[in-house]
Amino acid sequence: GEQVEQRPPHLSVREGDSAVITCTYTDPNSYYFFWYKQEPGASLQLLMKVFSSTEINEGQGFTVLLNKKDKRLSLNLTAAHPGDSAAYFCAVSANTGYQNFYFGKGTSLTVIP
Amino acid sequence: GPKVLQIPSHQIIDMGQMVTLNCDPVSNHLYFYWYKQILGQQMEFLVNFYNGKVMEKSKLFKDQFSVERPDGSYFTLKIQPTALEDSAVYFCASSLLGGSYEQYFGPGTRLTVL
Numbered sequence: 001g002e003q004v005e006q007r008p009p010h011l012s013v014r015e016g017d018s019a020v021i022t023c024t025y026t027d028p029n030s031y032y033f034f035w036y037k038q039e040p041g042a043s044l045q046l047l048m049k050v051f052s053s054t055e056i057n058e059g060q061g062f063t064v065l066l067n068k069k070d071k072r073l074s075l076n077l078t079a080a081h082p083g084d085s086a087a088y089f090c091a092v093s094a095n096t097g098y099q100n101f102y103f104g105k106g107t108s109l110t111v112i113p
Numbered sequence: 114g115p116k117v118l119q120i121p122s123h124q125i126i127d128m129g130q131m132v133t134l135n136c137d138p139v140s141n142h143l144y145f146y147w148y149k150q151i152l153g154q155q156m157e158f159l160v161n162f163y164n165g166k167v168m169e170k171s172k173l174f175k176d177q178f179s180v181e182r183p184d185g186s187y188f189t190l191k192i193q194p195t196a197l198e199d200s201a202v203y204f205c206a207s208s209l210l211g212g213s214y215e216q217y218f219g220p221g222t223r224l225t226v227l
Contacts, residue, residue, distance in 0.1 A: 100158055101146075
């Protein structure tokens with residue numbers, strides 16, 4: 001089945017610096033990619049949904065890059081602020097079979113003021 | 114935005130007892146999911162449910178686990194009997210359809226088995 005590896009498990013950056021979180025996956029049928037943010041004690045909030053056809057996706061203050069050849073998905077926070085401190089999870093779904101989500105182990109991001 | 118509700122938010126029970134976790138999914142969603150998250154660890158898929166049936170379950174979905182959604186009411190996860198290793202936060206999610214449709218997550222139920 002699908003294996004999703006997420007790195008790093010913990011990341012600490014200063015306010016204004018960039019932060020990069022990366023996921024690699026194994027299933028070549030993976031087609032839909034998601035980034036979720038989980039603040040302490042809260043549930044997961046969808047940051048962005050990415051389709052296999054688009055390699056660069058921009059949101060508010062972050063960019064998601066998809067490299068299908070290397071099976072790598074990354075979340076780049078361009079200028080982190082303390083409100084970005086949270087756990088971030090990638091999720092991958094195929095366009096075949098039951099289309100379940102497979103989550104990475106998560107990255108705990110701390111932004112130091 | 115769409116909200117998934119979970120009841121209760123916390124549950125403390127003794128090992129061996131039965132527990133039922135309740136989820137009120139987004140009203141027009143058709144797919145329902147349960148995930149388990151042990152403190153500080155990743156979200157792990159337990160089961161998904163569609164059209165009144167379990168579609169897929171993981172190795173974590175032990176024989177002591179069951180799910181149902183009778184007549185459009187709560188989508189429930191029942192654990193009977195509970196074990197110490199069942200202590201975790203259980204998240205319910207729902208999606209309109211599978212695959213490309215994002216899952217909306219509830220706030221979780223923190224289960225503590227003593």
